[in-house]
Amino acid sequence: MTNEHQSEANEITAATNVLDNGWIQVKVPLPFSLKYVNAYLVPEPDGGYTVIDPGLHTPEAIAAWELVLERHGLTFRDIARIVLTHQHPDHYGLAGLFQQRSGAPVWISRASHRYAERMWGTNRPLADQLVETFRLHGMPAELRQGIKDNLESFVPMVTPYPEVTYMEAGQPFRLGGIDWTTIEGNGHAEGQILFYDEASRVIVCGDQVMPGITPNVSVVPGETEDPLEAFIDSLQQLSKLDVALALPGHREPFTDFVGRCEGLIAHHERRLDKMIDLLQEQPEAKATGFAMCELLFGSRITLNMHNLRFAMAETLAHLVRLEKQGRVTLLERNGQYIYHAI
Numbered sequence: 325m326t327n328e329h330q331s332e333a334n335e336i337t338a339a340t341n342v343l344d345n346g347w348i349q350v351k352v353p354l355p356f357s358l359k360y361v362n363a364y365l366v367p368e369p370d371g372g373y374t375v376i377d378p379g380l381h382t383p384e385a386i387a388a389w390e391l392v393l394e395r396h397g398l399t400f401r402d403i404a405r406i407v408l409t410h411q412h413p414d415h416y417g418l419a420g421l422f423q424q425r426s427g428a429p430v431w432i433s434r435a436s437h438r439y440a441e442r443m444w445g446t447n448r449p450l451a452d453q454l455v456e457t458f459r460l461h462g463m464p465a466e467l468r469q470g471i472k473d474n475l476e477s478f479v480p481m482v483t484p485y486p487e488v489t490y491m492e493a494g495q496p497f498r499l500g501g502i503d504w505t506t507i508e509g510n511g512h513a514e515g516q517i518l519f520y521d522e523a524s525r526v527i528v529c530g531d532q533v534m535p536g537i538t539p540n541v542s543v544v545p546g547e548t549e550d551p552l553e554a555f556i557d558s559l560q561q562l563s564k565l566d567v568a569l570a571l572p573g574h575r576e577p578f579t580d581f582v583g584r585c586e587g588l589i590a591h592h593e594r595r596l597d598k599m600i601d602l603l604q605e606q607p608e609a610k611a612t613g614f615a616m617c618e619l620l621f622g623s624r625i626t627l628n629m630h631n632l633r634f635a636m637a638e639t640l641a642h643l644v645r646l647e648k649q650g651r652v653t654l655l656e657r658n659g660q661y662i663y664h665a666i
Contacts, residue, residue, distance in 0.1 A: 338388035352379030372404030378418035400425035409530030410513035411436035420484035430486040435515025453545040462612030474629035511555020512539040525568035542637030552645040603665040
């Protein structure tokens with residue numbers, strides 16, 4: 325059952341869907357092409373609710389949550405716990421504010437929190453490390469500055485920072501009166517935690533597996549050297565699970581979880597092959613990571629710094645995988661890296 329309410333004053337839409345297990349899917353609005361992120365309100369048998377992935381800290385998201393809570397006869401004080409599948413701002417951003425208003429603990433994996441501190445914390449070294457990586461792979465200076473400015477613009481959308489408690493993959497985690505198996509899903513977000521209940525055959529899969537969306541797989545300085553390998557390995561393991569219903573971070577709950585895992589693997593295999601074809605067509609001087617990014621995603625990708633960052637980091641993830649497979653070599657020319665198809 326889906327309920328949608330819109331405030332005429334501020335045109336805030338807050339769609340909810342009550343699932344068969346009693347959980348409430350909340351579509352929290354986003355200022356991106358994805359439109360919304362799925363949060364889940366989980367009723368706890370001893371009272372209160374757990375919130376999974378509350379969303380990005382924007383006025384629109386806060387207004388949507390206020391509408392949702394009012395609709396279901398709740399207040400922020402009814403939130404007993406906040407659980408973050410991973411650290412990306414559209415999932416993590418409201419955790420600190422929710423903690424302030426509810427007093428609830430915030431649970432996240434150690435690796436996810438480390439990323440959040442490096443990207444959004446006081447010193448924020450990761451942004452500089454990322455744009456330096458992009459420089460080495462041929463991205464022009466004005467675009468690198470645009471990406472750094474874009475990253476900085478997220479700081480208000482992820483603050484206040486929460487005080488966190490760490491959860492660990494492989495340890496049971498109790499949600500809604502059930503001990504869920506926790507599974508680490510790397511590649512999209514290092515340290516991402518998925519929750520699986522074998523009895524009900526339900527999986528909370530965050531952004532690791534989504535219908536109609538290919539999760540971004542990015543090179544992140546200081547993390548997994550070959551994120552695409554980690555992502556494919558994760559999908560191969562996840563595809564062995566018996567899943568009747570998958571609850572994703574974006575789009576609607578879906579049933580063909582194994583088929584979607586297999587489809588994502590096939591997608592990346594095709595993209596790797598395509599990149600070899602593109603490299604073989606390019607003169608060596610133009611075979612940079614940035615040139616490959618424009619060829620893959622189109623030159624218009626440079627008009628949107630948010631999308632460009634994802635596209636560039638994903639291009640590099642595929643080039644790293646090709647290098648590890650022995651299908652390309654990485655060369656240095658005049659302080660920049662270029663790739664050569666073998």
